[in-house]
Amino acid sequence: MTIEEVRKIILNILADIAPDEDISCIDDNTKLRDQIDLDSMDFLDIVMELRKRFNIEVPEKDYEHLATMAGCVSYLTPLLKDRPLAS
Amino acid sequence: MHYDTIIIGAGLSGLAAGIRLAMFDKKVCIVEKHTELGGLNSFYVRKKRTFDVGLHAMTNFTAKGVRSSPLGKLLKQLRFSHDDFRLCQQKISEIRFPGKSLCFTNEFEFMRQEVAEQFPGQIDGFNKLVKKILMFDELNLDDSKPLLSQPVLESFISDPMLIDMLFCPLMYYGNAREGDMDFYQFVIMFKSIFIEGFSKPEGGMLYILNLMAEKFKNLGGELRMGNGVKAINVSQRKVSSVTLENEEELTTEAVLSSMGYVETLNCCEPKLTESGRSEIGQVSFMESLFIVDREPQELGYDKSIIFFSTKQKFDYKVPEDLIDISSGVLCCSNNFKYPKPLKEGLIRLTNLASFEKWDSLARKDYIAAKKEWRGSALEQLFTFFPDFRDNVVFLDSFTPKTIKKYTGHINGAVYGSPEKIKNGKTSVKNLYICGTDQGFLGIIGATLSGISMVNLHLLR
Numbered sequence A: 001m002t003i004e005e006v007r008k009i010i011l012n013i014l015a016d017i018a019p020d021e022d023i024s025c026i027d028d029n030t031k032l033r034d035q036i037d038l039d040s041m042d043f044l045d046i047v048m049e050l051r052k053r054f055n056i057e058v059p060e061k062d063y064e065h066l067a068t069m070a071g072c073v074s075y076l077t078p079l080l081k082d083r084p085l086a087s
Numbered sequence B: 001m002h003y004d005t006i007i008i009g010a011g012l013s014g015l016a017a018g019i020r021l022a023m024f025d026k027k028v029c030i031v032e033k034h035t036e037l038g039g040l041n042s043f044y045v046r047k048k049r050t051f052d053v054g055l056h057a058m059t060n061f062t063a064k065g066v067r068s069s070p071l072g073k074l075l076k077q078l079r080f081s082h083d084d085f086r087l088c089q090q091k092i093s094e095i096r097f098p099g100k101s102l103c104f105t106n107e108f109e110f111m112r113q114e115v116a117e118q119f120p121g122q123i124d125g126f127n128k129l130v131k132k133i134l135m136f137d138e139l140n141l142d143d144s145k146p147l148l149s150q151p152v153l154e155s156f157i158s159d160p161m162l163i164d165m166l167f168c169p170l171m172y173y174g175n176a177r178e179g180d181m182d183f184y185q186f187v188i189m190f191k192s193i194f195i196e197g198f199s200k201p202e203g204g205m206l207y208i209l210n211l212m213a214e215k216f217k218n219l220g221g222e223l224r225m226g227n228g229v230k231a232i233n234v235s236q237r238k239v240s241s242v243t244l245e246n247e248e249e250l251t252t253e254a255v256l257s258s259m260g261y262v263e264t265l266n267c268c269e270p271k272l273t274e275s276g277r278s279e280i281g282q283v284s285f286m287e288s289l290f291i292v293d294r295e296p297q298e299l300g301y302d303k304s305i306i307f308f309s310t311k312q313k314f315d316y317k318v319p320e321d322l323i324d325i326s327s328g329v330l331c332c333s334n335n336f337k338y339p340k341p342l343k344e345g346l347i348r349l350t351n352l353a354s355f356e357k358w359d360s361l362a363r364k365d366y367i368a369a370k371k372e373w374r375g376s377a378l379e380q381l382f383t384f385f386p387d388f389r390d391n392v393v394f395l396d397s398f399t400p401k402t403i404k405k406y407t408g409h410i411n412g413a414v415y416g417s418p419e420k421i422k423n424g425k426t427s428v429k430n431l432y433i434c435g436t437d438q439g440f441l442g443i444i445g446a447t448l449s450g451i452s453m454v455n456l457h458l459l460r
Helices: A003-017 A040-054 A060-066 A069-080 B012-023 B070-078 B108-118 B120-135 B149-154 B160-172 B183-196 B204-218 B261-267 B355-359 B363-381 B400-407 B442-458
Strands: B002-008 B028-031 B043-046 B049-052 B087-089 B093-097 B100-104 B199-201 B222-224 B229-235 B238-244 B249-257 B284-292 B305-309 B327-332 B345-353 B392-398 B431-433
Touching: A003 A040, A003 A069, A040 A060, A040 A069, A040 B070, A040 B442, A060 A069, B002 B012, B002 B229, B012 B028, B012 B070, B012 B204, B012 B442, B043 B204, B049 B204, B070 B183, B070 B442, B093 B160, B100 B108, B100 B160, B108 B120, B108 B183, B120 B149, B120 B183, B149 B160, B149 B183, B160 B183, B160 B305, B160 B327, B183 B442, B199 B204, B204 B222, B229 B249, B229 B261, B249 B261, B249 B442, B261 B431, B284 B363, B284 B400, B327 B363, B345 B355, B345 B363, B355 B400, B363 B392, B431 B442
Parallel strands: B002 B028, B002 B249, B028 B222, B093 B305, B249 B431
Antiparallel strands: B043 B049, B087 B199, B093 B100, B229 B238, B238 B249, B284 B345, B284 B392, B305 B327, B327 B345
């Protein structure tokens, strides 16, 4: 999976857990929770979706890496790089 | 069959918990002893009419798009859209005491204005109280030291009647404790009723319950109705399985129980006792439903919900008689903003009631007492409100005994134990509590209870 594909996956997950939010203009370097209305319960959903879709376990100490889109991409790309996009 | 989680009870907390778990591919089974969904917020059918029990109105109404509110969180976590719940807002509700009336709508400023007009000397204190309420973190799940509401309210408001008028709806709609209310519960209820507000789902409780049960099943969850849990099998402080009433044994990694805290401990095999944390709830109600032959507003009932006390001093406690007729709640289901009017007029009257007194009556006396006390409650009501007796075409009543029978909650205690287990933990490692004894009350609260216990204990 490429960086761009990983970014797209995050956007898909965000669209699923926050269907009423506009995610088309997310800034990669600003905290997600400051741009769309995410709380700690929603971050759990992101982690759970990653587990469900890609069997990736994100330990609680690493949640901080998911705070921004750029953080998500750099944390997840190494974990997903050998995966095909469709799974 | 081996499960990741077995959930006891297909009420709102159990269904919500089930949806969350099934959403993330957990193998989950909800076991319900009754043949209908809903638990304390259920429904029943008489003469082809479906009546809600529990649901007068849903509290916590916030508009579509508000996502940080309890309703917003619930919808988001269960992945429903606001439209799915088909919520119809209240028109206007009232708190009526001798010589005083406070109305409120889903716009909080309306109520603030009412307090300013009815209690001009108290408005500054009221505003300060509201400020304190808004700043308060009532959702903290840590068991902090208890703080009661009466002294807090007295530090802001000097008129005891205003204090009682604020207490009346909040206690009736969610207080497990007699006489006073934990302050965090007061804050939860104040926000959910006065700051947010009331609505009803079009189609009633049955609609919401079916919506949730369908979602649960579509996600792969299993629902077993009419087959309760006979025993939660515990060894070395760990649950390994549950035994159902039909003797079937289901093995599991964890159990989440909404049957009540003490009820859950009693169900463990061997039976568990946890000292100091097992105060049993006592507060219960008698409710009478009156189908009337016209719209309630034509009979002089134009409010959505009325909380009343015919005495100066409002007493929220288990009555010495079978019921306490001096205060109550009137709900006119018709007076909500439905897209089309309901088929029939419906007025519901709720009074505090004593489980012990009702339970001690023999069958024949029980039926006579229902009729007699319903009559007395109406007599008292009509000293304050217009008489509608000539317009009643059907009526029915239920008591704390009925609630116990169908929900299994000891004493028919609608709001469970006054001592909440906020973190949902028991002394058994993989046995957790959700629902009315965990701490969030009301329909939205119960649903959030299921969600938050799953998030806290079963998804990480």
